[in-house]
Amino acid sequence: MLDRAQVEAICHLVLEEATTDQVEVLVNAGESALTRYADNRIHQNVAETGSAISIRAVQGQRLGVCSTNDPRPEALRAALAKATELAAIAPENPEFPGLPSAPRPQPGPDPVAATINSTPEERGKAVREVLEVAAGDSLTASGALETTYTHLAVANSEGAFAYGEFTRSSMSAVMETEDSAGRAEAHAADVSAIDARALATIAAGKALASRDPRSLEPGRYTVVLEPLAVADMIFWLGLYGCNALAYQDKRSFLCEKLGQKIASEKISLGDDGLDPRGLPMTFDFEGVPKQPVELISKGVAMGMVHDSRTAAHADPPVTSTGHALPAPNPWGPVPTNMFLRPGEATVADMLRSVDRGLLVTRFHYTNIIHPINTVFTGMTRDGTFLIEEGEIVAGVHNLRFTQSILEALGNVKMVGSEGVQCEYAWCPPLLVEGFSFTGVSGE
Amino acid sequence: MEELIARAVAAALEAGASYADARFTSHEDEEVRVKNGAVESLRSSSAQGVGVRVLAEGAWGFAATSTLTLAAVEEAAGLAVRIARASASTQKTPVALTPVEPASGRFPAVFTENPFDVPLAERVELLLDCDKLMAEAANVALREGFLEVTHEKKYFESSEGAQIYQEGVETGAGIECTAVAPDGSETQTRSYPSSHGGQTAQRGWELVRELDMPSHAEQIACEAEALLTAPACPATVTDVILESSQLALQLHESCGHPIELDRVLGTEASFAGTSFLTPDKLGSFRYGSEQVNINADATLPGGLGSFAYDDEGVPGQRTQIVREGMFTGYLSSRETAPAIGQTSSSGAMRADGYNRIPLIRMTNINLEPSDWTLDELISETKRGMYLCTNTSWSIDDKRLNFQFGTEVAYRIEDGDLGEMLRNATYTGNTPDFWGSCDAVCSADEWQLWGVPNCGKGEPMQTARVGHGVPPARFRDVRVGVTQEEEDGE
Numbered sequence: 001m002l003d004r005a006q007v008e009a010i011c012h013l014v015l016e017e018a019t020t021d022q023v024e025v026l027v028n029a030g031e032s033a034l035t036r037y038a039d040n041r042i043h044q045n046v047a048e049t050g051s052a053i054s055i056r057a058v059q060g061q062r063l064g065v066c067s068t069n070d071p072r073p074e075a076l077r078a079a080l081a082k083a084t085e086l087a088a089i090a091p092e093n094p095e096f097p098g099l100p101s102a103p104r105p106q107p108g109p110d111p112v113a114a115t116i117n118s119t120p121e122e123r124g125k126a127v128r129e130v131l132e133v134a135a136g137d138s139l140t141a142s143g144a145l146e147t148t149y150t151h152l153a154v155a156n157s158e159g160a161f162a163y164g165e166f167t168r169s170s171m172s173a174v175m176e177t178e179d180s181a182g183r184a185e186a187h188a189a190d191v192s193a194i195d196a197r198a199l200a201t202i203a204a205g206k207a208l209a210s211r212d213p214r215s216l217e218p219g220r221y222t223v224v225l226e227p228l229a230v231a232d233m234i235f236w237l238g239l240y241g242c243n244a245l246a247y248q249d250k251r252s253f254l255c256e257k258l259g260q261k262i263a264s265e266k267i268s269l270g271d272d273g274l275d276p277r278g279l280p281m282t283f284d285f286e287g288v289p290k291q292p293v294e295l296i297s298k299g300v301a302m303g304m305v306h307d308s309r310t311a312a313h314a315d316p317p318v319t320s321t322g323h324a325l326p327a328p329n330p331w332g333p334v335p336t337n338m339f340l341r342p343g344e345a346t347v348a349d350m351l352r353s354v355d356r357g358l359l360v361t362r363f364h365y366t367n368i369i370h371p372i373n374t375v376f377t378g379m380t381r382d383g384t385f386l387i388e389e390g391e392i393v394a395g396v397h398n399l400r401f402t403q404s405i406l407e408a409l410g411n412v413k414m415v416g417s418e419g420v421q422c423e424y425a426w427c428p429p430l431l432v433e434g435f436s437f438t439g440v441s442g443e
Numbered sequence: 444m445e446e447l448i449a450r451a452v453a454a455a456l457e458a459g460a461s462y463a464d465a466r467f468t469s470h471e472d473e474e475v476r477v478k479n480g481a482v483e484s485l486r487s488s489s490a491q492g493v494g495v496r497v498l499a500e501g502a503w504g505f506a507a508t509s510t511l512t513l514a515a516v517e518e519a520a521g522l523a524v525r526i527a528r529a530s531a532s533t534q535k536t537p538v539a540l541t542p543v544e545p546a547s548g549r550f551p552a553v554f555t556e557n558p559f560d561v562p563l564a565e566r567v568e569l570l571l572d573c574d575k576l577m578a579e580a581a582n583v584a585l586r587e588g589f590l591e592v593t594h595e596k597k598y599f600e601s602s603e604g605a606q607i608y609q610e611g612v613e614t615g616a617g618i619e620c621t622a623v624a625p626d627g628s629e630t631q632t633r634s635y636p637s638s639h640g641g642q643t644a645q646r647g648w649e650l651v652r653e654l655d656m657p658s659h660a661e662q663i664a665c666e667a668e669a670l671l672t673a674p675a676c677p678a679t680v681t682d683v684i685l686e687s688s689q690l691a692l693q694l695h696e697s698c699g700h701p702i703e704l705d706r707v708l709g710t711e712a713s714f715a716g717t718s719f720l721t722p723d724k725l726g727s728f729r730y731g732s733e734q735v736n737i738n739a740d741a742t743l744p745g746g747l748g749s750f751a752y753d754d755e756g757v758p759g760q761r762t763q764i765v766r767e768g769m770f771t772g773y774l775s776s777r778e779t780a781p782a783i784g785q786t787s788s789s790g791a792m793r794a795d796g797y798n799r800i801p802l803i804r805m806t807n808i809n810l811e812p813s814d815w816t817l818d819e820l821i822s823e824t825k826r827g828m829y830l831c832t833n834t835s836w837s838i839d840d841k842r843l844n845f846q847f848g849t850e851v852a853y854r855i856e857d858g859d860l861g862e863m864l865r866n867a868t869y870t871g872n873t874p875d876f877w878g879s880c881d882a883v884c885s886a887d888e889w890q891l892w893g894v895p896n897c898g899k900g901e902p903m904q905t906a907r908v909g910h911g912v913p914p915a916r917f918r919d920v921r922v923g924v925t926q927e928e929e930d931g932e
């Protein structure tokens with residue numbers, strides 16, 4: 001793969017040879033590998049190396065973007081020429097405030113050697129640990145183990161220059177019986193910090209404990225939502241609401257609600273690209289350093305994340321919080337390092353307080369139905385349990401829910417003291433009253 | 444390129460593979476996106492590379508590189524074999540592939556007007572015209588337009604002797620607008636010709652001409668604004684007629700995914716899930732009413748899921764999936780076909796670019812037309828709703844319990860199409876729902892839709908699939924799903 005010097009050389013070539021008023025270059029070079037297993041064997045096992053270079057040329061307020069995965073100088077020159085040609089064709093975009101000048105971001109944590117050097121044999125060994133747990137309990141195991149090593153650079157003609165090397169690793173383990181399932185997953189920069197056997201053991205425990213599931217009538221139930229389920233809700237809030245473009249387009253739930261109470265005072269949510277509990281990323285795809293942003297504080301709506309364009313259009317204008325996605329980006333800025341502040345409860349405390357309710361391991365296939373009311377729907381999956389008189393008494397068939405996310409966050413009675421890093425958010429478990437289930441699975 | 448992929452296959456065999464195939468793909472696309480009178484995106488992109496897929500010691504390995512040199516593809520081939528050996532450490536029985544006649548041939552893209560030849564300025568102008576028409580027609584806060592053209596070239600070669608070159612050109616376009624209530628409490632969107640990017644097909648600029656988006660701009664703007672004050676879809680059980688693009692997505696989620704045989708056999712269990720259509724049901728399970736006939740057809744001209752050969756070198760073909768309501772067939776691959784007693788693949792292995800392995804993907808999954816006109820269907824419906832254009836979708840991990848939202852519903856009373864209803868949703872259970880289908884419209888109302896954003900697999904792959912669908916009627920469907928009432932505890 002391309003090394004740091006090669007990545008920087010790409011940036012310099014584009015900056016030096018550009019003929020437009022402004023130019024931005026984004027280089028994403030890397031290697032990744034993913035070992036996937038199902039039915040107690042590795043069935044898909046892949047690796048790739050490559051790079052993506054994207055050039056944004058700006059002439060006045062005209063913009064053109066050209067991307068290529070060929071890092072050779074002649075290909076870069078062709079891409080630069082194409083971006084320049086597109087900028088000449090484009091009509092002026094009066095909304096475009098110019099490329100951001102930004103201070104150099106502080107360096108993030110070093111990439112982790114164990115992840116960089118991860119081998120197919122090591123990934124196979126981790127999977128075999130899961131399969132051993134499955135064999136012990138006659139379960140069917142499936143899941144994936146992924147490692148990535150990325151060199152990311154963003155440079156522009158206004159002086160922004162950001163470079164980072166990141167390692168990421170994710171592992172999932174699902175265990176199934178004839179009529180039940182359990183899941184656990186982990187996300188870390190260091191693949192050696194992921195304990196395959198521990199994940200397998202949690203997943204197996206859930207699968208075994210939810211055998212012979214009961215059928216439950218739809219209705220309102222008190223729920224203990226484990227971190228994966230909480231993170232699913234938080235993801236939608238970030239994408240649809242705490243996003244300054246959605247706010248400026250008047251399609252965010254935050255419109256008319258800033259400064260008001262929108263959730264229980266037990267709820268505080270922020271985004272922090274530097275927090276070491278998460279997967280740190282110190283700058284965004286415009287090269288702007290990430291700032292911590294308070295989204296909800298003790299239930300009160302506090303703010304949203306920005307890229308350089310929404311920041312310029314804010315009233316009054318603000319500076320970008322460093323949450324841009326690669327341009328051109330119809331989604332707007334998105335928080336991808338969210339943290340839900342932990343509370344004081346343990347899951348045992350939560351269970352003890354429930355007379356009749358459900359414990360939900362995770363949600364499946366969620367989608368927003370009404371963005372302003374934050375109503376979303378989806379199914380429970382991989383371990384849904386009936387709680388009676390403070391104890392888990394049985395597994396239940398998966399249920400469909402149709403529920404406002406903000407209403408659920410308003411009905412939070414306990415927040416867990418310990419959380420885990422999920423894909424886009426660090427979340428503790430929550431105890432939520434009156435969660436609305438509207439259907440049951442057919443089998 | 445032939446030399447590179449031939450070298451990749453040879454290098455894999457030298458490293459110990461018992462089977463190898465190599466694919467070179469080159470992908471180019473151009474996108475124009477307009478929002479509220481301004482050009483938000485004028486983008487051109489290209490990506491190319493080689494992927495090598497091998498069987499060694501009876502197990503799979505795959506490696507891809509974007510560096511187009513002999514040394515780089517040899518390295519990828521060697522890595523693929525090493526990865527396959529690591530997979531073999533968990534393999535119970537060696538992977539066996541059903542035979543296929545090694546094919547060779549060259550298959551050009553099919554289109555009338557090359558969309559890349561249409562000047563970008565003209566494409567921009569078209570979307571800006573639509574924007575202006577929407578802005579003049581109604582008070583819509585957000586107006587968007589989108590055009591994308593793509594060109595893919597693909598060389599495939601296998602150690603069994605296949606040598607196939609295929610090209611494809613796709614064109615896609617759509618417009619949409621969103622009205623926002625003055626107090627911010629409601630947003631309503633209408634789109635044309637469909638949501639989620641409009642319509643896409645393996646065709647040229649003639650598709651965009653036929654869509655005639657400017658003629659529909661005013662109508663969607665007026666409807667979006669009117670929906671703000673329309674009554675909400677009531678919670679009730681009623682007959683519904685699904686417009687063809689919504690029925691296309693219903694077919695996609697509740698039939699297209701559950702017939703993917705890899706998924707049926709558990710390969711997606713930890714991710715998107717499995718399928719209720721287990722092999723014991725093949726030939727004996729009532730999937731829907733006698734009105735329901737569904738096929739998978741990779742040979743339909745213009746379909747996003749059409750091709751001469753799939754990414755295992757198996758010819759594109761047509762398979763009956765449901766005949767008069769009975770479940771009769773799957774989408775399969777060379778590895779999975781024997782699991783249902785088949786001696787050959789149904790030709791549905793498709794990869795999302797050079798750096799992804801082929802998975803079983805939908806081709807064009809089609810609901811066969813019957814003999815109703817839409818007008819007859821509506822006039823023969825005493826009480827019901829006509830639901831159009833998807834906004835949200837969700838289905839469980841076995842593809843049984845689903846819930847969809849649509850941009851608009853029109854009330855049907857005594858055979859007449861009545862007022863618009865907003866925030867419409869409907870829910871059901873797959874075989875019950877298709878079992879309630881009592882009328883399907885004719886070939887005149889049948890439309891071939893492209894769905895360019897079907898996700899599957901890890902790492903995620905996005906497939907471009909097709910659905911030919913006429914409108915159809917379903918009896919006694921639960922609509923207007925809202926939160927359960929608070930019980931006051």
Ligand SMILES: [Zn+2]
Pocket residue numbers: 695700896897898
């Ligand atoms: Zn799909």
